[in-house]
Amino acid sequence: MITSPKNLRTGRSIWQGRRSPKVPVHALKRDIESDVLIIGAGITGAMIADSLSAAGLKIAVADKRGPAKGSTIASTAMVLYEIDTPLTTLSRKIGKADATRAWRRSRLAVDAIAARLGELGVPDVARRNSLYLAGNVLDPKGLLREQEARRAVGLASRFFDRRTLHDKFGIRAEAAIAGFGDLAVDPRKATLGLLEAACEQGATIYAPVEIVDIDAKRSSVIATAANGRRIRVRHLVFATGYEFPDSVPRKGHKIVSTWAIATVPQPRRLWRGQDMIWEASEPYLYLRTTSDGRVICGGEDEDVSDAQTRDALLPAKTETLRRKLGRLMPGLNTTAAFRWTGSFGQTETGLPTIGKVPALQNCWVALGYGGNGITYSRIAADIITGALTDRPDIDADLYDFPRRSL
Numbered sequence: 001m002i003t004s005p006k007n008l009r010t011g012r013s014i015w016q017g018r019r020s021p022k023v024p025v026h027a028l029k030r031d032i033e034s035d036v037l038i039i040g041a042g043i044t045g046a047m048i049a050d051s052l053s054a055a056g057l058k059i060a061v062a063d064k065r066g067p068a069k070g071s072t073i074a075s076t077a078m079v080l081y082e083i084d085t086p087l088t089t090l091s092r093k094i095g096k097a098d099a100t101r102a103w104r105r106s107r108l109a110v111d112a113i114a115a116r117l118g119e120l121g122v123p124d125v126a127r128r129n130s131l132y133l134a135g136n137v138l139d140p141k142g143l144l145r146e147q148e149a150r151r152a153v154g155l156a157s158r159f160f161d162r163r164t165l166h167d168k169f170g171i172r173a174e175a176a177i178a179g180f181g182d183l184a185v186d187p188r189k190a191t192l193g194l195l196e197a198a199c200e201q202g203a204t205i206y207a208p209v210e211i212v213d214i215d216a217k218r219s220s221v222i223a224t225a226a227n228g229r230r231i232r233v234r235h236l237v238f239a240t241g242y243e244f245p246d247s248v249p250r251k252g253h254k255i256v257s258t259w260a261i262a263t264v265p266q267p268r269r270l271w272r273g274q275d276m277i278w279e280a281s282e283p284y285l286y287l288r289t290t291s292d293g294r295v296i297c298g299g300e301d302e303d304v305s306d307a308q309t310r311d312a313l314l315p316a317k318t319e320t321l322r323r324k325l326g327r328l329m330p331g332l333n334t335t336a337a338f339r340w341t342g343s344f345g346q347t348e349t350g351l352p353t354i355g356k357v358p359a360l361q362n363c364w365v366a367l368g369y370g371g372n373g374i375t376y377s378r379i380a381a382d383i384i385t386g387a388l389t390d391r392p393d394i395d396a397d398l399y400d401f402p403r404r405s406l
């Protein structure tokens with residue numbers, strides 16, 4: 001075993017009820033060779049496979065479940081450049097210069113995701129603005145300082161007071177920062193679209209194939225699958241999501257649980273602009289709309305890593321999410337047509353871990369933990385493609401080992 005197996009999710013997520021294109025997958029019937037093996041065919045593995053195959057490398061992707069069947073299909077897929085950790089807080093943790101770089105890089109990543117999904121014609125991708133509501137992490141004064149900090153480094157934003165929020169959006173909250181140009185996607189369609197592009201560029205997907213052993217040498221890596229077949233490559237990438245690779249230091253990461261619902265369709269009751277909304281609170285609440293006029297509402301994160309406890313809480317958490325949604329937007333129908341729960345990774349800084357695995361030669365890791373997981377998948381694709389094509393990424397040090405001690 002090279003990754004700790006996890007029960008990643010339970011319940012039926014909204015994306016499971018939708019039709020999606022199929023990508024070609026193969027059984028691993030013989031030993032093979034390639035330039036790079038990516039373990040994991042979720043959104044992270046898909047972005048990396050697309051990017052590396054576009055750069056001319058021969059790519060194999062292996063997944064023990066299949067494309068987009070891990071955490072990705074549970075994602076509420078609000079693709080935000082606004083990092084979970086506010087700029088003012090991150091500046092205190094890692095210094096203003098690096099915090100600014102991290103925020104700006106996320107901005108670029110969201111634009112890059114929009115550009116690539118647009119180029120590929122992936123359906124259900126919508127540009128959305130965001131509203132970050134005052135809460136117990138940042139009160140209205142804290143939000144005002146945060147908005148000023150963002151503005152000062154060139155990140156467009158606006159501050160709205162209680163009255164403006166009510167009059168403009170019908171939202172009951174004390175204050176908010178508006179952000180611009182984020183994305184709402186269908187994470188399964190995005191993943192399958194990117195994998196399809198990677199296959200057209202020469203990549204091959206093997207599934208269901210579990211990698212159970214890795215032998216990392218100076219000039220090659222040999223990965224062994226559960227059926228005994230071997231994949232020999234020059235580089236290996238762990239894109240295994242919340243199933244943490246055993247050989248990667250865990251310091252600064254933890255697994256918690258999160259819950260989500262999607263309402264019945266109600267296109268006429270949605271708020272103006274359908275901005276994506278989230279709270280500066282712990283635990284936080286967030287919401288977005290879908291192309292068929294539903295509202296997805298999630299959050300209520302708890303420090304629970306055991307799947308049984310997480311699943312048992314699903315009925316109670318559904319009710320809490322409905323109640324909070326109704327309080328924030330009294331005009332909405334909060335009936336939950338879908339409800340689901342999943343494991344969720346967090347880091348001390350809110351930044352992901354992307355880089356060369358310290359103890360394994362030629363092995364890379366892309367662990368996009370945190371509420372900005374999908375944004376980080378893009379950054380991982382850029383950094384790993386840069387490293388494997390001798391064009392190092394300018395921001396690679398922000399996400400690399402050793403993780404900063406705070």
Ligand SMILES: Cc1cc2nc3c(=O)[nH]c(=O)nc-3n(C[C@H](O)[C@H](O)[C@H](O)COP(=O)(O)OP(=O)(O)OC[C@H]3O[C@@H](n4cnc5c(N)ncnc54)[C@H](O)[C@@H]3O)c2cc1C
Pocket residue numbers: 002003008039040041042043044045062063064065066068069070071072073074075076077078079080209210211212239240241242243258259260298341342343344366367368369370371372373374375
């Ligand atoms: C409820 C919920 C809501 C979320 N909301 C958001 C959001 O709004 N915005 C956002 O940006 N992020 C969000 N996230 C986080 C985001 O969904 C994740 O960061 C992202 O889906 C992780 O993708 P991944 O490809 O890294 O992992 P996964 O999708 O889990 O893919 C990893 C794959 O690796 C495979 N694998 C693992 N070990 C092995 C092995 N040994 N051999 C072969 N295969 C292996 C697994 O089968 C799996 O398919 C949310 C997550 C959850 C659970």
